[in-house]
Amino acid sequence: MKPLVIFGAGSIGCYIGGRLAASGTAVHLVGRPALGETLDEHGIQTSDHLGGRWHARRDQFRYASDVSDDFPATDVVLVCVKSAATAEAGAALADVLAPGTLVISFQNGLHNAEVLAQALPHCEVLTGMVPFNVVNQGQGHFHQGSQGQLEVQQATAIARIGAAFDAAGLTLQQHPDMAAVLWSKLILNLNNPINALAGIPLKTELSQRSYRRALALAQIETLRLLEQANIATAKIIALPTPWLPHALSVPDWLFRILGGKMLAIDPQARSSMWEDLERGRRTEIDWINGEVVRLAESLGQQAPVNRMLIQLIREAEQGGRRDWSGDELLAVLRCAATAAP
Numbered sequence: 241m242k243p244l245v246i247f248g249a250g251s252i253g254c255y256i257g258g259r260l261a262a263s264g265t266a267v268h269l270v271g272r273p274a275l276g277e278t279l280d281e282h283g284i285q286t287s288d289h290l291g292g293r294w295h296a297r298r299d300q301f302r303y304a305s306d307v308s309d310d311f312p313a314t315d316v317v318l319v320c321v322k323s324a325a326t327a328e329a330g331a332a333l334a335d336v337l338a339p340g341t342l343v344i345s346f347q348n349g350l351h352n353a354e355v356l357a358q359a360l361p362h363c364e365v366l367t368g369m370v371p372f373n374v375v376n377q378g379q380g381h382f383h384q385g386s387q388g389q390l391e392v393q394q395a396t397a398i399a400r401i402g403a404a405f406d407a408a409g410l411t412l413q414q415h416p417d418m419a420a421v422l423w424s425k426l427i428l429n430l431n432n433p434i435n436a437l438a439g440i441p442l443k444t445e446l447s448q449r450s451y452r453r454a455l456a457l458a459q460i461e462t463l464r465l466l467e468q469a470n471i472a473t474a475k476i477i478a479l480p481t482p483w484l485p486h487a488l489s490v491p492d493w494l495f496r497i498l499g500g501k502m503l504a505i506d507p508q509a510r511s512s513m514w515e516d517l518e519r520g521r522r523t524e525i526d527w528i529n530g531e532v533v534r535l536a537e538s539l540g541q542q543a544p545v546n547r548m549l550i551q552l553i554r555e556a557e558q559g560g561r562r563d564w565s566g567d568e569l570l571a572v573l574r575c576a577a578t579a580a581p
């Protein structure tokens with residue numbers, strides 16, 4: 241069997257790749273040399289919020305720091321880099337992939353698969369969606385801290401990998417309308433800047449009504465724009481997407497009952513944007529809240545709440561505050577919303 245390639249060995253790439261390798265799929269990871277050294281020593285440990293633990297020994301996967309280094313013949317590639325690195329990933333893969341290779345973008349944001357398709361016109365590029373959180377805990381250990389099933393664009397080519405994902409316990413849910421899925425995921429990801437600015441774990445943050453109300457403001461603004469643009473959403477968690485701001489705004493005691501599943505998160509889990517700030521990397525704010533601002537502009541409207549979140553994350557990227565209380569954030573976002581003409 242030809243190895244399945246994971247381009248972008250980070251939290252998501254190593255989690256999916258580690259689970260696949262542990263269950264017997266031949267996996268070839270492309271990532272940075274420093275992580276390669278860590279994995280040489282420890283292999284890939286994966287675990288989840290339900291207590292599952294898996295280990296891929298070093299002889300169960302291959303690892304390279306670029307595509308020139310012993311790149312295998314493959315017919316499936318999963319792209320798991322951050323959005324800023326997608327174009328570069330596409331350019332690197334263009335030289336080495338055979339016609340008809342299945343390429344799946346397992347990334348947040350709306351347009352990564354399109355960027356890949358432009359670079360790889362000879363491949364079949366599909367959109368994927370990762371609903372759960374993964375944190376790199378160091379020493380080759382990647383932990384899934386919340387629930388959800390991987391979703392992927394409906395296509396006959398998925399038959400090539402369905403059994404391998406099933407064997408790894410990562411069943412792929414096929415969806416006919418990934419644009420709706422990606423917008424719904426983006427609406428959940430509007431929490432990424434709030435979590436990163438709060439500087440606290442997701443569970444602690446979402447347990448506090450003021451942070452949830454701040455998130456609801458950003459979501460309400462986005463949902464109004466989607467309605468005006470006739471863009472559909474999909475149900476990707478227990479609640480339909482348009483209900484989210486209402487469910488988030490209830491008092492803490494009621495949210496503990498209604499939003500039980502949203503709080504079923506490991507106490508230490510954080511958003512990927514928090515991890516980016518922590519590691520001094522560029523965040524995906526332009527691919528998340530930036531999409532809302534661009535949608536507003538295309539409709540001749542404004543998105544002041546999302547614009548303010550972008551500004552605060554830009555400041556945080558430059559060393560600015562990352563310890564906002566919920567009340568402070570809510571006040572700043574409310575002020576932005578009312579100040580907009």
Ligand SMILES: NC(=O)C1=CN([C@@H]2O[C@H](COP(=O)(O)OP(=O)(O)OC[C@H]3O[C@@H](n4cnc5c(N)ncnc54)[C@H](OP(=O)(O)O)[C@@H]3O)[C@@H](O)[C@H]2O)C=CC1
Binds near residue numbers: 251270325347512
């Ligand atoms: N982490 C999470 O919980 C979730 C993340 N997602 C999404 O999944 C995607 C991946 O996120 P995540 O796994 O957190 O990202 P990471 O940054 O942890 O992983 C990506 C890795 O790929 C490396 N990389 C980038 N370009 C190259 C290249 N050309 N050659 C070799 N290595 C490269 C990066 O190195 P470097 O940093 O040095 O560039 C990094 O180590 C994102 O779109 C994210 O939003 C979705 C759901 C949950």
Ligand SMILES: CC(C)(CO)C(=O)C(=O)O
Binds near residue numbers: 370371372511513
């Ligand atoms: C899973 C989730 C929503 C967790 O915040 C995420 O997508 C991220 O961290 O980027």
